[in-house]
Amino acid sequence: MKYVDEFRDGALAQNLTDSIALQAQQSRTYRLMEFCGGHTHALSRYGLLGILPANVQMIHGPGCPVCVLPIGRVDLAIRLAMEKDVILCSYGDCLRVPASDQMSLLKAKARGGDVRMVYSALDALKIAMNNPARQVVFFAIGFETTTPPTASIIRQARANGLTNFSVLCNHVLTLPAMEAILTQPGGVPLQGLVGPAHVSTVIGSQPYQYIAKRFNKPIVISGFEPLDLLQGILMLLRQVNENRAEVENEFTRAVTLAGNRKAQALVDEVFEVRDSFEWRGLGSLPFSGLKIRVAFAEFDAELRYPDLIYTNVPDHKACECGAILRGEKRPQDCKIFGTICTPDNPIGSCMVSSEGACAAHYTYGRFSEVKWAL
């Protein structure tokens, strides 16, 4: 596959790991956070954690959309399906996220709720067009990558005069979460961050400059293929060694300084920033989520169903997702990892999506630990 295979080449990977080994100074520890769940997944999947020098440590960040969704928001979707008799459309990953009372959207479906998995936001719109007698709600989640598609279908719903379609908006913003990670008291000291790939195709590399300056941390936006990640890590090591804190872009084949302006304009037309939004693990963060603008109020499920009020629900007692999402703990630090909590029976959200730290470690990483123990 073009643009895939060449970015997974073994000989080049060896070359990059040699460069990383030369660049990593013995006297230092490099703690680097990969913000995005796509990178967490790739690090585990391609065994990159095992080939990095011991003093280059990757800390998993909160950039997994399903993982940061708090239980209370999933509860709202379940109530829509069970009490309001709507057709509730959601991306597949959301269906298994554990909610209150041992429920999930999947269990709601088994109990008769009309819950439908969609691959694309566009599919949700089509379901609404094909079912004019039913109310259809799209449970919209994700960072800046999934927001433009949601904006697009809201605009299309308006253009088509739909009156049976609304969106339960849970879209969140990358930069406020990065700031939260870098300001939390007692947080892990980080030497640099790997910036997200696809989010940056939309927002561009420019917005990160403020973070790099304010916190004096290097940020390297990197692609999702293994060689991209290794190159991104190498660029971060160079910056740390040279005492630089700049925004660099490894993923220039898809990320520009300004990003995708057409998508940005669309998002801006349909959404505005919420005063605050609750994240799993990070708590309520100011100006960190989006809501639908008043001009599109008829498509806002939170206004259409005003008795749906978000309430905060604590995570399962044993689940360490919160600390993992803040980069303070690793999946293997959780007492029920891989025993009670598995991808088939997830107790926390980090075990659900393949981008979640616990799911990535369960699928690809857990056997590599055995070697170390011997």
Added chain:
Amino acid sequence: MCLAIPACIVELLPDDMARIELDGVRKEISLSLIQGARVGDYVIVHVGYALQLLDPEEAAQTLALFAELANQT
């Protein structure tokens, strides 16, 4: 959800849609978020939408970077 790989546009369709090919599988996606995509271009597809066009020259330059010798670092 964020895992996506570049796909090649094989046909432009009405309503800003396109047919793409991904490892032998064909699929319809929306081009409404980007501008100027043509048949033969590679795009990054995410939840059924092309998010960005891939720049072939930049891709070649990045690959060349990977090949820089370790002792030059």
